[in-house]
Structure formats: C-alpha cells, structure tokens
Amino acid sequence: MTELTHLTISEARDGLKAKTFSATELAQAHIAAVEKARALNAYVLETPEKALAMAKASDEKIARGEARALEGIPLGVKDLFCTDGVTATAGSKILGNFNPPYESTVTQNLWNDGAVMLGKLNLDEFAMGSSNETSAYGPVVSPWLRRDDSGSNSLGTVLRSARDSATNTLQGDAGLLSKFRVPGGSSGGSAAAVAAHLCLGATATDTGGSIRQPAAFTGTVGIKPTYGRVSRWGTVAFASSLDQAGPIARTVRDAAIMLRSMAGPDAKDTTCADLPVPDYEAAVTRGVKGLKIGIPKEYRVEGMSPEIEKLWQQGTEWLRAAGAEIVEVSLPHTKYALPAYYIVAPAEASSNLARYDGVRYGLRENGKDIADMYERTRAAGFGREVKRRIMIGTYVLSAGYYDAYYVRAQKIRTLIKRDFEEVYAQGVHAILTPATPSAAFGIGEKGSGDPVEMYLNDIFTVTVNMAGLPGLAVPAGLDSQGLPLGLQLIGRAFDEETLFAVGQVIEDAAGRIALPQPWWA
Amino acid sequence: MSVDEKTVRRIAHLARIAVTDAEVPHLQGELNAILSFVEQLNEVNVDGVEPMTSVTPMVMKKRQDGVTDGGYPAKIVQNAPVTEDSFFLVPKVVE
DSSP: OOOGGGOOHHHHHHHHHTTSSOHHHHHHHHHHHHHHTGGGOOEEEEOHHHHHHHHHHHHHHHHTTOOOTTTTOEEEEETTBOBTTBOOOTTOSTTTTOOOSSOOHHHHHHHHTTOEEEEEEOOSGGGOOSSSOSOTTOOOOOSOOOTTTTTOTHHHHHHHHHBOTTTOOBOSOHHHHTTSBOOOSSSHHHHHHHHTTSSSEEEEEESSSTTHHHHHHHTOEEEEOOTTSSOOTTBOOSOTTTOEEEEEESSHHHHHHHHHHHOOOOTTOTTSOOOOOOOHHHHTTSOOTTOEEEEEGGGSOTTOOHHHHHHHHHHHHHHHHTTOEEEEEOOTTGGGHHHHHHHHHHHHHHHHGGGOSSSSSSOOOOOSSHHHHHHHHHHHHSOHHHHHHHHHHHHHHSTTTIIIIIIHHHHHHHHHHHHHHHHHHTTOOEEEEESOSSSOOBTTOSSSSOHHHHHGGGTTTHHHHHHTOOEEEEEEEEOTTSOEEEEEEEEOTTOHHHHHHHHHHHHHHHOOOOOOOOTTO | OOOOHHHHHHHHHHTTOOOOTTHHHHHHHHHHHHHHHHGGGGGSOOTTOOOOSOSSOOOOOOOOSSOOSOOOHHHHHTTOSSEETTEEOOOOOOO
16 A cells, blocks of 8 residues: 555545545655654644544544545645644744644634644745745755755765754755755745655645745645635734735645635635635536647746747647647736836735834744834844835835835736736636746855845746736646646636636546655655 | 934934934934935836725624723733833833
8 A cells, every 4th residue: 555645635535435444544654754754854843642542532433334525635724824722933033932723724714624733834934935944943944855865874864963953043054955856935834845745735835936836846746725715813914915825735636626616705814705605626627628728938038948848839839739728928017017016015014014113923022112122022033035025015105105116016916907808808728838937946046145046046937926817837847857846827816617617627647647756864 | 314323312212212323324324325225216206196094895894883802901001011000101201
C-alpha cells in the first residue's frame, strides 16, 4: 500500500471510507513526517494534540456512517488564518503571542467538513514576499533540489546544522546555502508542506501570486479563486481588494475538493459573494472539447527563458490535442499590472497594518509619549520588506501624490480588467500562460539590493488579482535542472469549474510529477 | 519622482515607524527603486477612465442596524499588552 502521507485527498477519503486505515493512523503518519522535516521550517507551529483529537472525532463520525466531505483529512493552515485558541503570527514579530479567540471562516468551513488540523504553516511576513525569506520565523526551504545537488544525503545534514535552533534562521556559508531552493511565497510553508508530504493539502492566500507562484515552484496545484468566492473574515488582511484565499494540493482534483469546502457566502464579509458553490470535483472530468483557450501575446515577455516558452507551447499543444480551440488574444495593459500593483497593494497594506500599534494586541515597545510608543513598536515589530511597503503605501496616499499615483493606478486597474472582459466577450473560456518567469531560485539569491528584482516573480500572476479573476497553477514539467515548472490558467469571474476541467487535462497530459525523496529527514 | 532623505523621514513619521540614521539611506534607495519602477505608468493614457472602486460588480450587503455580537470584554482585551478593568491602557495623551 502507498504510504499514508503519499495519498491524495481523494485516495485518503476512499481509504477512510473503506476503513483500510483510520483517521487517527492517517494523522499519526503525518505528525511523524512533520517532526522529521523540521529542518525545512514549513510549520511555524505543530498542533499534534489537536490533530489527534480531531482525528478521533472523525473516526467516530466514520464509524457512525456520518462522514463529511473532508472527514479525517489532515491539512496544514497558513499562519495568516486565525484559528481559535491557537497562536497566529502572520510571519511577523509584531503579533507577539497573539492568540485569536475566534476562528476564520475558511478554517471553520474546513473543520465543519471534518478536516484535521496539523499545524500552522510558515509564510512571508504579512504575506509580503515571493520566496518565504521575509518571515520573522526563518525561511522555508523547498523540498526540491537541483538534479546535480540531489542524490547526496549530505545536504540534509548541512541544512539541519545551518538552522539556528533559537531563531530558525539559516546560518553559514552563503554559497552552500544557495544550493537550497526557495519554495516561493508568500504561501511558501503551504507549498513546501504539500510537496514534502507533510499534509494532504493546505490553505493559502494570494494577493499578487502567493498561491500560484509557490505552487509552480514546488510542483503542486494551487488556485486563487475569483475575488469574493471565499470569505476573507478572520484572515489577516494585507491588501483587501486583492486578497483571496485558496488551496494548495497535490492534484487538480484535490484542489477542487478543498475549494468546495473553503468557499461560500459569509455574512461576516460584505465582499463575499452570495453565490452557491458548484461541485468543483464534478468539473474535473469535463474535458476541454468545445472550449476556446486564449494565448495572450503580451505574456511573451522580453528575455523569457526558452524553457518557459517551450513549456507554454507544449501546454498549448496538449489542449489542442484534447479538443480545445486555441486562439491568440491580446491583453494590451499586461505590462502595467505589476507597477500598478506596487501602488495599490502597498497603499491598502499601509492602511490595514495601521492597526499594529502596540495597544490592542501584540508587541509594545514603551516610548516617551504615545507617538513614540507607536513608532518604536512598529520599528521593532515589522521586518524590512513590510516597513518598505508600508512606507511606499503611505507615500502614494499622502497629500499631493494621491492623484498622481493611487488614482492613476486604480484607473489602470480598470483598463486591465477591461482587457480581460474584451477577450472573454470574444467567446474565450480560459487563458493559458506560464505561471512564473523561471523555476525556483536559491536562498539568498534575489532582491537583496533591489526589491523590484523579487517583485518581477509575480509578473504573470498579478494581473489576475488586479482584475479579480480566478487563476490556477498546475505543474507541467521540469526544467533542465530538474526543478518543476507550472502553467497558469486564468478564467472568467466565478467560473473556477472551467479551470479545474482544463487543469485536469494538463495534469493528465504532463503526468503527475514525482515529488522529491525526503533528503531532509 | 524620487524621494530625498528628508522625505524618507517624513514618510516614516507619517507611517509611525521609527528609523535610525543608518537606515535612512537604504530606505531611500529602495523606495526610489520602487518609485522608478512605477514611473512607466505615466505612459498610459487614462483620460476618461474611471478609477476602479470595486473589482467585481456587487451591491454592498446590508443588515439590520442592531447589536449582533459582543458582551465579552475579557475576550476583547485578552491579547492586549497592558490593560486595566477591561480597558486598553495607553501612555497619557492629554496633559
């Protein structure tokens, strides 16, 4: 039998139903795998007791024949979701030992369907980053190694000894550390945990690509649903008009199963749509016959790697062979999405993060008066990337600059959305693009001098958030160094079903990617 | 547009983030890198374009104007660094 940690969600569901194994055994197998993988730093908090208690309750439900949609399925939770009585850090020091006395709607929905919580997953601080290196709790290391670096067990030893036991940061020779790959970000812990078999699926969030880019870097499947499909209530806010939660899983079907449980109307979030949630799992077998798939010429960016270009071409061929009609389309404002995002997102972040002031929760640094207390608290509690974004946001919203930056960016956002609407009005059902401009890079390799170098990771994903559309990243192959590459599918608003249908065709054509062996254990 | 050191300090103060003298030049460089990156937005003709206010067309949900939740002050202040009798404590603001 397959190892319990190597099952897909749908296989685990069948096995639990057939009583081949129990939810407790499934939870125990994962708890053991998580313990052995601490050097990856995917989890910021393990909750084994909670997992076992939830698994026991699931076993009782199963015994009574009352199994729910995710009964007994062990999941990881990105530490941006508040979970009742379990500390939430958002990857930041400023939240201190914040212990939320409430449960986010997304996680509540998952527990209502019987899922089991293994722990909280690492992330870039306040979800601001593309490599998981901005976390205040140390970087996550991807389970993937380049082909030339894998096959030796020494890197496991190197990683374990490089991990500082107090801070979880990596210490040591930068050249050696750069052999380790980033898992992407901001949902780096989620993607790494799913790829390393430390949970069957994970919650994640996406403001500019934070589900899709890490999914692409780790050979996993991630979907950012349409804005409003999933409630944002109880999820730590970054940029409220762009944030959306979604799952990361190992197959398209698993992502569909998870999203169905996570999504749905919520009176606590006024931007959450009052729309019924379709049976996404039923959509995965629909196929692509009769669908029109758009290939946007503006995504063929200057200096694009030939490997990405080839992968994209391959994806196009797979869809054509499966019966889709392929058409070239134009999204003329694509190149402006990323710069406009770096006005809109920091502006919203500067407003959302004003609440961390040392008064109601989290860290407080005393000062000579209240303003001094605020300034010292925020200087001590926020990391560099977060400070930078708050300051950019503060600047673009400040008197005299608001129209030149913020209003202009919001106008450009209207144009970006219009581009998509015009393409969909031509009968296009979904758009195929690369997910990222490259495979995963090394720890410490990018963005140290110029923050924009790191931002460019989101060049293909950020348009989707700006237009509020759904986007799915699906693994499509490996690069010449043996690292995974993903394709992205962009859909019509509230039509995640088509993305699952098309995504499954790519998964079937590409074949499931063999995930790495546990060199870290 | 680019920012000078004085502007960096002013923004930091508006954002209520203390910065050291050593941090200012780094922040200045990083902020200017971002500002120069977004400069390309000036190429776009936005005449007559409405700024986006809602990414999906939706009517704001309304509910009855009434108390729907609350009555647990201890829970509200449980995470605060300093409290007294279910109040948040801050440094003296008015002399």
